[in-house]
Amino acid sequence: MSDPTGNLRHCFTPLAAYIVDTPEACMLACVCGKTSPVMMASHKDFSDAFWHERCTGARTLSQLSRIQCDPNDLERYFAQCKEFRLSSVAEPFWRNWPLTDPANFLTPEPLHHWYRKFWDHDVQWCKNALGTPELDFHYSVLHPIVGMRHFKDSIMALKQVTGRAQRDMQHFMVAVIGGAASREVVIAVCALMDFQYLAQAPRITSIIQDRIKATLAEFHNHKDKITDEGLQRGAERGSALDHWFIPKLELMQSVAPSISELGAPVQWSADTMEHAHIEVIKEPASTTNHQNYDTQICCYLDRVERCRLFKTATHLSALSDADNTHDQDLAAEDDGAEDGDMNMADDEDAMAILKDIWSSRRSVPDLFSIAERLRTALPGSVPQPVHTFSLGATALCINHQPSIKHISIDKAAELFDIPDLRGALADYLGHAHLPFSDLQVWYKVRLQQKSYHDSSSLEPVFTINACPPDRTWKYGHHNAAILQVDVRHEWPASGLTGHTVVDVCLIMCPVSPRGLRLVWDDRLLVYVRQFDMVPQQQADVDLATRLHVLKQATRASGEFLGDIFPLDQIKSYAHLVPHFGEATDNQFTSTNSFHSAQSFWLNSYFNKEFYYALSL
Structure with missing residues (x-):
């Protein structure tokens, strides 16, 4: 390898990790297939509930040295190797590689x-x-x-x-x-x-x-x-x-x-290697005539690489030409700018082009950055209400145009089958007489969270639906969510403490009467129906599944308990699974099970980030 001064150096690296499947691991460790490649355990010991002694490289080499037989005498050599459960490899590639041992470099996969x-x-x-x-x-x-x-x-x-x-x-x-x-x-x-x-x-x-x-x-x-x-x-x-x-x-x-x-x-x-196998083997092979695979695949990969390099060069060249063309204008505009600042700007432009060319085509949207740009925009330059905003570790985004621009409260209650909508709004505002009569309505909100272990890493975006009933969705297309009810506790660090599970039924914003602007005119609200936790044998979760059991909260009259909350109190998507039991209702479908089941599991396994929030 070349050192910082340009001199070539011999570099001897330890083998830290070798990512392979189980059969390949046995091959590298030089043991038979029914033997652990990292432990002194045969197939009869695989059910043991303890960690066996390590199968070190030194032990394997010691066993090989005890075989007094010419490896070319295959029949005798195989027979003697079988006594030690070895695969008959006479000279493992790692035998003289310092600091290299199969017991260490064969990692969990x-x-x-x-x-x-x-x-x-x-x-x-x-x-x-x-x-x-x-x-x-x-x-x-x-x-x-x-x-x-x-x-x-x-x-x-x-x-x-x-x-x-x-x-x-x-x-x-x-x-x-x-x-x-x-x-x-x-x-x-x-x-x-x-x-x-x-x-x-x-x-x-x-x-x-x-x-x-x-x-x-x-x-x-x-x-x-x-x-x-x-x-x-x-x-x-x-x-x-x-x-x-x-x-x-x-x-x-x-x-x-x-x-x-x-x-x-x-x-x-091995995800990376498996994906690379698709890109450098399977996809190129599909372009061949199924003859001379190696030659044609290498030719394909060579041409793809040349095209990518050419695209990179043309983009950078175009950037350079644009800078030269407008050099005098830039100098006039930035007469007092330092050369270092201009060079830094050029470098940032070049890096932006390279990032655009070489980055993954499936990049995760960054709702947090959008929310920050909208928050810091000049007053009056962003339409109200702001449609992308963040609070804590959660960012929310709704469409700029509502699904329903104007609808009366009573018609919305009828359309979404929410009889107590007007009463819930009155309870939330603390006024018996509502100062508005119309609403804007959205059918969905997109939600993104930061990673539980790394706040600089973003998770994929989830969609929370709140659609009215139609021919396909008899009871409406809703989704469950985690909603904050106590500002002293933040998701995901606090888990469910200070939070509740809700069914999001309606996403809305009050519309001020003509000629009058109310404080509620830019408030995004949600109507939700809450779920109660069902106690489980002196525990919060079912001891077998470790999942919370939920049922819909009801009033004394038996009606579902609905409330109004600000939209930004929604903190996470939640997935509910019907508590099937031994006998399952054959009338269940994917469009009615969420509304027809009597009780539910709060499925913490549907997403690893959600699992960590509830479990850690």
């Missing part, structure tokens, strides 16, 4: 070790517990989330199950089986889900590390119920199995120890 294991085993247990038709029906009637996959037909009939599909299934599995599968099975599945969510946190403290160990131990304490009920079955014959020959299950024991040595496991996921 979330994509295959967790997501793939979830599909191969967890999903199959749940399918066998509920039955394929019932599990598919539960998924099909879930309330859809804009931007997330909705399994409207079947999850078990999917032809190609990608890592993304496996991740999407995880968001709902615990809530889907809660109350429908036996308690012990739900606890086991939930423990594994907690393990995966906690282990994927970008920042892991010693407390979270202890919780990762505890959740894995809890699974082992309850896993026998899965085999007792015959839910662990063979992939080919479908017969019940009474063993746990699952390599990925044993590899989970090494997750917590690896965190202390190598940091958060999420950085070692």
